[in-house]
Amino acid sequence: MRMRDTFIKPMHPEGIKFVAIFAAITLVLFLIWQPLGWIGVGLTVWCYYFFRDPERVTPDRPGLIISPADGVVSLIEKAVPPAELGMADEPLTRVSVFMSVFNCHVNRTPIAGEIKAVAYRPGKFFNASLDKASKDNERNSLRIEMEDGRDLAVVQIAGLVARRIVWWVEPGSKLRTGERFGLIRFGSRLDVYLPDGVQPMVKIGQTMIAGETVLADLTAQG
Template identity: 40%
Template sequence: MIIIIHREGIPFLIYAFVIMLLVIFISIFLFSKSINLFISIFFIVLYVFFIFFFRNPKINFYDNTSYNENKEKEIVSPADGKIVDIKKIFENEFIRKDCICISIFMSPFNVHVNRFPISGKIIYVKYHPGKYIIAWFQKASLNNERTTTVIETKKKQKILFRQIAGFLARRISIYAKKGSLVRKGEEFGFIKFGSRVDVYLPLKSTILIKKGEKVIGGKTKISIIP
């Protein structure tokens, strides 16, 4: 099976390979054969994990090639992971009114590619520097390093979603550009090593998933907006 590596991972994997190879080479002269073998196996396992983490598997993305009013209202998950919260909350950065917030937690073992949950025009993009609280906690959405993106649909509905860095994550990559027209399922970013994505939906939205459910980015339908 061929593993496709995401572009965010290629520089990291090259640097990690060189550093690990150098450490293994130096350990040959400093330690016994048994210790050197342990170090070599450890780095091999660690490198395989890095490859696994930066994988970008091809999936059959949600089909939105032809216009369909019902499909246009369907929101898909922006990330692989687990639904950790679904609740009513006041969104105070852009929408500034009560919304339904769906929080998706990505562990280090999930695919970390982020995808647009709906098609439309990007009307707002902002990066916020911050802390690195464990992404599972709700306060991470206000205190952690994060990005906020808002898409306006053809029906003028505004859908906000937020990348949130976690305890291990130290870099958020976002490709969304204000003014761009985007399609559901396309990549909009990547977060390294554990993180969360929140989606803010209109109050009258129909929720199709439940807390604790596992979802697939660009594929699992999570809601239908009014």
């Protein structure tokens, strides 16, 4: 890897207009007062890195469930998947990955399969690290039918400063493990509802890398 590639990452197209806005404001700030302009430069660089979209090397062994988001595991608990997905009304193990404003916010498919349902629901904007965010916050939910016929749910949840959930998949879409499916702007969380009987291989506080960190293994013996 070249030294330049360590610091300069590809940017998702969703971020182009925001970086342009930050850059334009920075030019105005320089005209007003040079120190303000340098603050604008720092914020523009941050905006660019927020929308970074680096390539990831996804494990390709069948049965692995991969983290859909960069961030930290904030919760592991039993919970019923969002009702709008039409899944069974039984608690499943939910693993929540909290993304700060410094994480890459491009979301990736945790496991290969077909999208059976996509359900957006408006809501509030509590801190995404809180448990009640799963129930009350704005969210977009996906139900993925895996190759073995079982379902897995992944939910994008808006956070305290997030005001836009983006996704580009629809029912019938067939995705590979680690494939990009959406992003959330400015601080948020991803919940993964594991199939019944599948145990997570991560712990609260663990750092996750979207498309790379193994979250669970369908073939593991409990």
